[in-house]
Amino acid sequence: MEAKKSKAIVFSGVNKIELREVTLKPVCSTDVLVETWWSSISTGTEKMALNGLIPSPPFIFPFIPGYETVGRIVKAGDHVNQGLIGKFAYVAGSFGYEDVNAAFGGASQFIVCPVESITVLDGISNPQCGIALPLGATALHIVDLGEVKNRKVLVLGQGAVGILAAELAKRFGASLVAVTEPHQRRLDISTADIKVNPETQDVSAALAGHEFDILIDSTGIMSAIETGLRFLKFHGKVIFGGYYQRMNIDYSQAFNKELSFIAARQWAKGDLRRVRELIAAGKINAEKIFTHQCTVDENLEAAYMRAFGDPDCLKMIIHWKHGDEAGENFPICKTGH
Structure with missing residues (x-):
């Protein structure tokens, strides 16, 4: 043949x-x-x-x-x-x-x-939405690692994964979700409770009064991560949500606050099916990315x-x-x- x-x-x-x-x-x-x-x-x-x-x-x-x-x-x-x-x-x-x-x-x-x-893709009326499964599963794994229920979450970056991570953090019971993103259109798409554009806003003023339990990074930018660490509470947790060729951040904040750092590798077994069910049930909006x-x-x-x-x-x-x-x-x- x-x-x-x-x-x-x-x-x-x-x-x-x-x-x-x-x-x-x-x-x-x-x-x-x-x-x-x-x-x-x-x-x-x-x-x-x-x-x-x-x-x-x-x-x-x-x-x-x-x-x-x-x-x-x-x-x-x-x-x-x-x-x-x-x-x-x-x-x-x-x-x-x-x-x-x-x-x-x-x-x-x-x-x-x-x-x-x-x-x-059973149960999904528009199968094109299946394109979002890997990004949704990556975001879901990040949120799972963060154990976000009843916690304050700060997400750095509102690319596709960051947008879905913020939405899933709210879906899974975070008490507050804030995001930072320098591109306004991405902020406009985000469903976070607090949305901060560091190009036009003072981040410290916008986040004043908040100490976050969890920091999720989806930027890969070391300076952004260092800034984000300032808003974490003692014993806070940092989830690295991307792939980084090298890590280079000031250790003093990690030392002084006894922060925990977790690397998220893609997604866990079963996460693709979980995201499929969330899309099918209308619990996350995949098409917005x-x-x-x-x-x-x-x-x-x-x-x-x-x-x-x-x-x-x-x-x-x-x-x-x-x-x-x-x-x-x-x-x-x-x-x-």
Whole structure:
């Protein structure tokens, strides 16, 4: 049988992006074949990878990026429940390619992956919202580590993860949620109780009278973290919500307040399903982070550069199917582009 081909987004070198044909591995007995409808761009990991800053084997050029993909299951292996065929699912990525590396590997028209790598999107009226599962699960894991119930929480940064972390902290019983963010549009989207723009407001004055139990960082900016530590109470807790190449902060505040520091690594088992249920029940608004969109046939380099460099772009959605080709209509998220 001739190997199946697929269009895929490939990072072919430093700052080089192209749409090319790749070869899929055969569908094994425990695999599914997914046809992609939407994928998205990670502004953290993928930006570092495209710049050549992650030299580990999966990121050796050329490679297929992507771990934010939603598609429809079109084939299931012999040992997989055939009732899954036709269902929409979130795909966490794939290594199912013959002729190219896969650094997560979700940015492909067709994806071969183990059935354990998918999260079926039952109960979600608009499956496009499944794009938010990995970011929502990351935020959920951060909030879980913070043990936020009945506590005051300060979130630094209102990118997609920060916005969802603030919303989930409120959902899980934080007594107060405050956020800082220098880009006003992001603040406008946030549901925090107190929203502070350090470019236009005095942070100390805005947070006067509050001592926070938990500081969540989603900026990666050492100076912002140092400033945030000033507002933590004795025995406060700091959750690092991103990936940091190096940590460089003044130790004196940690020493004087006996602060605890916790690194959050992606998400925990079961978090993707928990986020799916929260979205399905209308308990979190996933679509608000979908600010921009394009089609896979447009200028991909421009789309990636906008996702990486435009502070108003929280999440760029890439459409892989067009108009009547999709054969089914779902609400289009209200995005800027």
